Amino acid sequence: MNKKIRNHPRVVDPETGLAGCTCDFEHPAPQVTLYSGEDAAQILAEDCRAVYGDRPVLLLFDPETYTVAGADLQQRLQAEGVNLTSYQFDSHPVATAALIETVRAHSKDVALIVSVGSGTINDLGKYSASEDHVDFWCLPTAPSMNGYTSGIAAIKVKGVKRTLPATPPQRIYALPEVIQQAPLKLRQAGFCDVLAKVVSDIDWQCESLLFSGRYCGLPAAMMTEVEKSYSDYPEAIGRGDKAAVIGLFNGLLLSGVAMSLAGSSAPASGGEHLVSHFWDMREPITGREPELHGLQVGAGIILSAACYQRLSQLGQGDLPRLAEQLFTVTAARIPTIWGAYANEVAKQFQNKRDALHQFDTLLPQKWNSLQKLFHQVHPPEYFADLFARIGAPFSLDAFRLTEDEFVLAALNSRAIRERITVLDLAAHAGVLEAATEDALQLLR
Ligand SMILES: [Zn+2]
Numbered sequence: 001m002n003k004k005i006r007n008h009p010r011v012v013d014p015e016t017g018l019a020g021c022t023c024d025f026e027h028p029a030p031q032v033t034l035y036s037g038e039d040a041a042q043i044l045a046e047d048c049r050a051v052y053g054d055r056p057v058l059l060l061f062d063p064e065t066y067t068v069a070g071a072d073l074q075q076r077l078q079a080e081g082v083n084l085t086s087y088q089f090d091s092h093p094v095a096t097a098a099l100i101e102t103v104r105a106h107s108k109d110v111a112l113i114v115s116v117g118s119g120t121i122n123d124l125g126k127y128s129a130s131e132d133h134v135d136f137w138c139l140p141t142a143p144s145m146n147g148y149t150s151g152i153a154a155i156k157v158k159g160v161k162r163t164l165p166a167t168p169p170q171r172i173y174a175l176p177e178v179i180q181q182a183p184l185k186l187r188q189a190g191f192c193d194v195l196a197k198v199v200s201d202i203d204w205q206c207e208s209l210l211f212s213g214r215y216c217g218l219p220a221a222m223m224t225e226v227e228k229s230y231s232d233y234p235e236a237i238g239r240g241d242k243a244a245v246i247g248l249f250n251g252l253l254l255s256g257v258a259m260s261l262a263g264s265s266a267p268a269s270g271g272e273h274l275v276s277h278f279w280d281m282r283e284p285i286t287g288r289e290p291e292l293h294g295l296q297v298g299a300g301i302i303l304s305a306a307c308y309q310r311l312s313q314l315g316q317g318d319l320p321r322l323a324e325q326l327f328t329v330t331a332a333r334i335p336t337i338w339g340a341y342a343n344e345v346a347k348q349f350q351n352k353r354d355a356l357h358q359f360d361t362l363l364p365q366k367w368n369s370l371q372k373l374f375h376q377v378h379p380p381e382y383f384a385d386l387f388a389r390i391g392a393p394f395s396l397d398a399f400r401l402t403e404d405e406f407v408l409a410a411l412n413s414r415a416i417r418e419r420i421t422v423l424d425l426a427a428h429a430g431v432l433e434a435a436t437e438d439a440l441q442l443l444r
């Protein structure tokens with residue numbers, strides 16, 4: 001008996017979803033669909049059988065996500081007669097190129113990969129499926145990051161964390177109770193990751209004003225409605241209040257879609273993300289196991305907000321014109337900071353040398369318009385207070401970061417990526433050190 005294939009609503013309605021566009025560029029139609037309900041595992045199993053029939057399907061999970069949702073889903077898929085293979089990662093898997101190869105060895109000839117989990121398991125499934133051109137679905141277990149719906153995956157290649165293109169899942173099946181009961185720290189991480197947009201959107205506007213002209217108001221417009229359901233309710237998220245946690249989860253899904261629609265991670269990833277990438281990339285050197293992505297980003301948000309606050313207090317006449325000198329000094333620190341990875345980092349920094357050189361003339365020219373943007377950002381205290389109100393500690397200690405490592409990232413992470421962010425603006429305006437100290441005060 002053939003079951004009917006169900007179609008679920010898109011995360012962003014293709015009819016109305018692009019209404020907030022303010023640019024002249026084309027956006028792809030949003031494709032990801034979402035089914036959310038207590039019966040999501042059963043619906044996934046039935047849809048899987050209806051769409052793929054007898055074709056092989058690979059299910060991915062780790063021991064933790066197996067317990068909260070994987071075991072039940074596995075049983076339901078088997079009961080529906082799905083031709084199923086399962087692969088269980090060890091606890092706390094890391095998304096490395098080697099592990100991708102392991103997944104791909106198990107996914108030969110499958111029609112679909114289904115990930116049960118959050119950041120890493122989702123990235124492993126998404127990237128493997130994308131490489132082999134097979135379909136990908138996911139069943140999220142935590143509102144911990146915005147990568148579920150994004151068109152990128154964070155994979156460690158030869159020790160260096162890279163953000164690689166990967167096709168978003170076609171379908172997401174969410175179990176509200178599982179999302180709601182995710183560990184407190186994962187909820188706090190998701191809250192920080194979704195709020196990154198508040199500073200990264202301004203980074204993007206500054207970059208667009210100075211160089212590319214590619215800013216579009218669509219991602220911000222898409223988030224405006226849903227934001228109200230979580231932004232002001234950190235305590236409710238901390239308590240596990242259903243409306244607030246599901247609001248946060250929906251915000252994360254939308255934020256990932258917004259990135260794919262913008263064709264760039266710029267709307268949700270600015271300077272605040274660079275410090276997090278910096279700490280991830282430094283793992284082989286420091287031996288520090290990275291903290292949850294969202295929490296490291298949260299520390300970055302406080303730094304970005306401190307930069308904006310310092311910048312907003314500067315007049316046009318206060319701007320030093322030291323672009324060449326600043327580039328040389330920053331580039332000279334790369335070998336000591338990066339050791340074996342110095343060449344790779346130096347290449348990235350070199351890529352933005354021309355843009356940085358133009359700061360001497362562009363910053364004074366555009367200062368009045370930039371000032372208007374700087375003033376839109378809340379002070380760093382606002383974010384530090386919000387993050388702490390979730391109820392889990394929010395400090396460098398809690399993230400196993402030393403003050404030295406924080407300062408190193410704050411002053412040097414702008415060298416690891418080509419993108420122009422607030423960290424470049426603050427460095428060139430001469431306020432990066434002071435803003436770093438401001439942020440430190442709030443993170444002690
Ligand atoms: Zn647009």
Ligand SMILES: [Zn+2]
Pocket residue numbers: 145146193196268269273293294297
């Ligand atoms: Zn993020």
